[in-house]
Amino acid sequence: MAILHVVKYGDPILRQKLKPVDFDSLKPRLPQLLQDMEETCLAVRGVGLAANQIGLDLRMALILIPESDKKNAPLKRVVIINPEIVDKRGEIVEEEGCLSMPGLWVEVPRATDVTIRFLDETGQERKVRARGLLAKAFQHEMDHLDGHLFIDHADPALKPAIKKELKKLRTGWD
Numbered sequence: 197m198a199i200l201h202v203v204k205y206g207d208p209i210l211r212q213k214l215k216p217v218d219f220d221s222l223k224p225r226l227p228q229l230l231q232d233m234e235e236t237c238l239a240v241r242g243v244g245l246a247a248n249q250i251g252l253d254l255r256m257a258l259i260l261i262p263e264s265d266k267k268n269a270p271l272k273r274v275v276i277i278n279p280e281i282v283d284k285r286g287e288i289v290e291e292e293g294c295l296s297m298p299g300l301w302v303e304v305p306r307a308t309d310v311t312i313r314f315l316d317e318t319g320q321e322r323k324v325r326a327r328g329l330l331a332k333a334f335q336h337e338m339d340h341l342d343g344h345l346f347i348d349h350a351d352p353a354l355k356p357a358i359k360k361e362l363k364k365l366r367t368g369w370d
């Protein structure tokens with residue numbers, strides 16, 4: 197078990213389009229990798245963690261999301277491997293943050309409803325339609341797998357302020 201270092205903004209791997217996972221060759225190390233990713237995500241109180249955020253060139257991400265709307269609901273782990281968006285609907289603009297840019301919160305538009313196809317942690321193909329936080333997490337994590345960051349979706353008028361804020365925040369990151 198290990199808490200991994202989360203790669204921060206400015207590291208080129210966050211701008212890389214990640215390589216599709218060959219499930220069978222990853223399988224032997226997957227349980228340990230997912231356990232480490234889950235612990236890391238919990239330690240930094242994140243909703244999701246993409247492989248490049250821990251320095252790995254793999255098209256996969258882990259999401260930790262409350263099982264229900266109830267207060268203190270247990271977290272459910274959703275692992276998405278080689279995900280693809282099948283359908284996208286609606287639009288909502290909400291504040292978002294990222295473990296690779298701690299301290300930065302910016303409003304970005306997202307679809308309210310997304311359907312994605314992916315391999316789950318057992319290698320089974322799944323198709324899931326999501327709304328709310330899970331829909332947002334799917335889109336945020338899938339951006340990472342393509343080398344995109346949530347700030348790319350921000351209003352262009354906000355970009356100079358975001359840049360300035362990032363410059364200030366970076367001095368406090370490890």
Ligand SMILES: [Zn+2]
Pocket residue numbers: 293294295296336340
């Ligand atoms: Zn992120």
